[in-house]
Each structure stands twice: as C-alpha cells, then as structure tokens.
Amino acid sequence: MWTNKNIIRTGINDYGCIKISSDDVEFAFSPGEGSAASSLFVDAIQGEARKIWISSMVISSGTILGSLHDFLERGGVIEGIYDETQMRHIEHTLEETNSPVLELWNHIKVNLVGKKSTPISVSSPHDFMHNKVLVTDNTVVTGSFNLSHNAELNAENALSIHDEGLAKKYQVYIENLIKKYNIPEPERREHLTAHLHN
DSSP states (O other): OTTTOOOTTTTTTOEEEEEETTEEEEEEEETTTHHHHHHHHHHHHTSSOSEEEEEESOBOOHHHHHHHHHHHHTTOEEEEEEEHHHHHHHHHHHHHTTOTHHHHHHHHHTTEEEEOOOOOOSSSOOOOOOOEEEEOSSEEEEESOOBSSGGGGSSEEEEEEEOHHHHHHHHHHHHHHHHHHOOOHHHHHHHHHHHHHO
16 A cells, blocks of 8 residues: 555455454454444344443444344344534535435434534644444454445454453443433533633
C-alpha cells in the first residue's frame, strides 16, 4: 500500500482465522475483504447471544443495522453508546437521500446512549468517542473498521476474538461509558463546560 499508493487493491484474500493461545481470532482487511469485515460483526450478532453491547463512533452500515434490528425482533437486548454529534451529520444525509437505513438506525438508537462531542475543527478539542466495538457474551469484534458502509471501501481491519474473559472486560468498559454519559441534559452541559475549561 505504501509503495504503490493503491489502497483499492489492498486486503484482497486477506481474511481468515488463527488461534492465539486457545482462542480463535478471525480477521479481515478492507477494502479487498470489506464485506468479510462487515460479516464478522453480522456473524456475532446472529450467534447465540441474548445481549449485545456496542461502543461505536457511528453505526450506519445497513447490513449491520439490519442484523441488529433482527436481533431485537428475536427478543435480544442491546445497550451501548455512540457519538451523537458525529451521527447527526449522517442522519441528516440519510434523511436527505430518503435512505431506508435511517429507519433501521432510529429503531436501534433508542437502545443506546448518545455522547455529545465537540464538532471537529483545527482549534477544538478532539473529544469524540472513536470506539468501534461490538461485544456478545463470549466474543469481541473490534479494529479500525467503523460500523459503516464506507469502512468497506477504506483501508481498515476487523478482528473477531472469541474469548469470554476478554468479552467480560469489554462489557464492563462499555457499561462504565454508558454510566458516564447517560446524564440529563442540564448536567451534561455543566459537565462539558467543566471539561472544556480544564
């Protein structure tokens, strides 16, 4: 990629599964295997789990949102957090283009906490929530791969780590983020003001 500066051709046939200690780790690189990277998230959602934890800057992949919607329809539980400020721009675009993805997103987001961040500029603090993590009872799916269709076209990576102990740690991490940012609007404004002055 660095030599020929051709990102489009990278990642082709770069997916699979390896064993680290006793744990299976599946991997995929986009753009060459962008759909395989998305499938790592979808496979985890469609597994045996009754609950899913999510911490993601954005969630705009129709494939992933559709799987989450089906998961809820089956009686599954979702909790998590996303960056509300970053998603607001995507919501506006989805609304302008009359995309069916917006309806899926609106169905999912009521289960999540939106973290308000400072709009990105050269002079502003970069306090947006940049996680890309989906967790089930015994699996962590993460990497640089955003939960978006665009991620399939970028040079990204995704890992699906089948390790119950690691999954429990991520569950606690996400639950702590939810507690931190699930605060009423007036308190949230006070918190942000204090953060900006520190």
